Amino acid sequence: MEINIIKTKAKSIYTKSKIPGVDYVINQYAGCQFACKYCYAKFICRWKPYGEWGTWVETKVNAPELARRRVEGSVVMSSISDAYQPIERELKLTRKVLQYMDKRNELSILTKSPLVLRDIDLLKLFEKVEVGLTINSFEGKEKALIEPLTPSQKLRVDVLKELHEENMTTYAFISPIIPHLTDVEAIVRETKDFVDYYFFEVLNLRAAGGEFQRLLKEHFPESYETMVGEEKFWSFIKELKDSIKRFNIKTEGIEVHKQGWKVVRV
Structure with missing residues (x-):
């Protein structure tokens, strides 16, 4: 695909974060060639009208220079x-930004x-x-439909x-967890010997977004019905929590999204 x-040129490269426990985020790029169908960052297309998500990438050419700024806290x-x-x-x-960043930053x-x-x-x-x-166990049909342009799961595990x-300290970000598609237990079994913690x-x-919702409903109706059904959804969450506890692993928690933007973290 042509990108x-x-x-x-940006005015600043460090942005105050709204992520709990994080002081700053840094984005030398906006937009992403991986073009994952479920990506939450698609919302920036409202302010960057370059086309559909995955067809463009904005590069902040002065990012390395801006990265010299000293900020306190985590990035x-x-x-x-x-x-x-x-x-x-x-x-x-990215490499140039890393070169110029203050190495005292977390x-x-x-x-x-x-x-x-x-x-x-x-x-x-x-x-x-x-x-x-980010690991989610999507292979075959699931990967072809949901994130066809990303590196394979095996490559990510090997990394x-x-x-x-x-x-180096590592973590596995198991996301998105989709009922009947994401094999959380298999991911943990495969990675627990070389991962410091999980999210x-x-x-x-x-x-x-609506387009992904339609994709899920058409191709994976069982997953869709579990996501939108109140009783099925919370039953799935309980099973997920129980399976994670059985592994006795270090976790930063579980983020559960339900009822719009409400986030339940357990």
Whole structure:
């Protein structure tokens, strides 16, 4: 797919975060080539009318210079893009930002790409750093329909393993958890020996948008019915919580999205 690359200059690269426990987010890119059908970041298309989600990427060309600014607290990269989407291989914008960031910052990176391994040398310079991989067990038909342009689950698991072998802190971001599609127990069994902790996020059906809701209803009706049915949904959540407890693993919690934007964290 041909991607429209928009070059811009930003006034600042550090944005005060609304994420609990996070002080700043940094987005050297806006938009994402992975174009996952459920992506919650699609909302930025309202303010960036470049076309459909996944067809464009905005690059903040002065991001490395802006990254020199000293901020106090924790920084998450990225919240409206993937720092290691395919264009990064060519532009190296993420790598340049990492070079100029103050290494005293507490840094957390979440990605779906093995390209993050390229920057291990820079990541090790930070006093405190962690890298998470989004894993959701989508393969075959599910992956082809839901996130066809992303690296495979195996590659993502291999990245976690290699980061662990490099003595880096890792976490698995199991998301989106979709009833009957995301095999949470299988993911934990496969990764528990080289992951420091887990975060579990149940699909936010409203934030995923109407197009994804229709996709889910048409191709995975059982999953859709569980997501929209009150009794079925909370029964699923109980089973999920019980299965997680059986593994006796370290977790930052479970985010459960229901009734619009209300978030229940347990």
